[in-house]
Amino acid sequence: MPGEIIRPNPIYMQVADQLAQAIKAGEYEAGSKLPSETELMATYKISRPTARSAVNELRTMGLVESHHGRGSFVRSQAAAKTLIPRTIDRSGQRYSVPELRETETPGVTRIHLLDVHAHLLEQPEQDAADAFSTDHLMTDPDTGTRIALRVIIPMDVASDVPALAETPDADVTDLYAMLVEAGHKLTWREVVTARTPLPDERVTLGLTDASPILITYRVTYGTDDRPLICEELRTAAAMANLVYRITPERAPAKRPRAKN
């Protein structure tokens, strides 16, 4: 039994803990109002900064959301979420992805590959290659959920498949078709992570708080398992979930992809 912390937890943590447990236990219904900061001050005999810190904890835990001038409200635990299917449909030699409503016309820029993309596209670390980068912004018409999609096409791939260089902002489905046209046999792998959004991501995704965003990197591999293009999708985890269909593979743990 190694050194447990004897000193009691900070007050704001204790308060946050009690409120969190009460919420999880259903003592506050979804959508109902949390006690105001003034009320918390009274019931727990604490100062306002402490009360604020406690509520702040609940906010970063995603349990409540606060509204200026109104109060803090319990988030519904199972809110209606946009389900984003991460599947690919096949019809003959054409591969299509589930459609998403495009909000703006995509913008194409020429960039140096960042570390993450360079690693996924198996580019040499130093002297990272140039690439086309296309930013799409989609919106779910039902829920208003925004989804950002960035498509990365390395220059060397664009050289081999000139159609890509002409319309790097085409639909992903069409990009796949161009690669097939160029004689590639396509396979896909996707890596999923999550993090708290950066300030500019909050703006583009229309987020009001710092709750986590889901990020997926989908890499398209061509002949000889050569990585061709990378799609990076970002969306608020509280608004949308990803859905995968898992198909059993015959090969025994093919390409486990050694650690970074």
Added chain:
Amino acid sequence: MPGEIIRPNPIYMQVADQLAQAIKAGEYEAGSKLPSETELMATYKISRPTARSAVNELRTMGLVESHHGRGSFVRSQAAAKTLIPRTIDRSGQRYSVPELRETETPGVTRIHLLDVHAHLLEQPEQDAADAFSTDHLMTDPDTGTRIALRVIIPMDVASDVPALAETPDADVTDLYAMLVEAGHKLTWREVVTARTPLPDERVTLGLTDASPILITYRVTYGTDDRPLICEELRTAAAMANLVYRITPERAPAKRPRAKN
């Protein structure tokens, strides 16, 4: 052009923004020390609470981590992460999942189905059914990353397949085998989300901060697309990523699974 916000952003946000951009631009190397709160107070002519708020933003964004008495340090952006393959291997009639090192002997409890699980397992909302719940805790021996896995087996499924009720804490691979033995033809679908950990999750996953955790719900479907069991996996997104292999489907967007 509707009302853009003219009022400048809060000071602490502006400071956090500038620091965040500097970090992203590589002006602070990974592992290097951020200016101390006192320095921030001087350079930006702000008070201590404001400086603290700015650093706090960077902390919840996962860009820095603070150490009592030492300072705040820039997190390495591309830390070595455990890659968790979410694939299923097939060998004859046996389906196996990639192995994870078990840390503790799993504990089995009997529970009422929670809303999320009930929804995924398509149980009636009211009078939610009972279920076996098994908690596994795994650790990546290389990185020390902890992974929590919970397996949910509804009672009605356990009744139909008595082997499940006997050893609900068996390896998932064996659970699949029991279902196949009972005559089921298995398919899988997985839903991925993310959120900030609750206090107790921080303890079980050994987290020091409030950075996001990845959560996946894998549902195993049997004959007639009947949902049988649900696996819930949780791990820190900063420590581990999920890897999927995407196999094109012939059917056109089969079962889009209407929104919640």
Added chain:
DNA sequence: TATCATTTGTTCGTATGTATC
């Protein structure tokens, strides 16, 4: 329409505790 009380958001000041070097 205007006013007012309530509530959260931001910012300052100050003090003390505690870990690190």
Added chain:
DNA sequence: CGATACATACGAACAAATGAT
């Protein structure tokens, strides 16, 4: 031991959004 640095906590004031009067 002392200097530095972050963590916690209190008090105070004003701003801004909201909803009711």
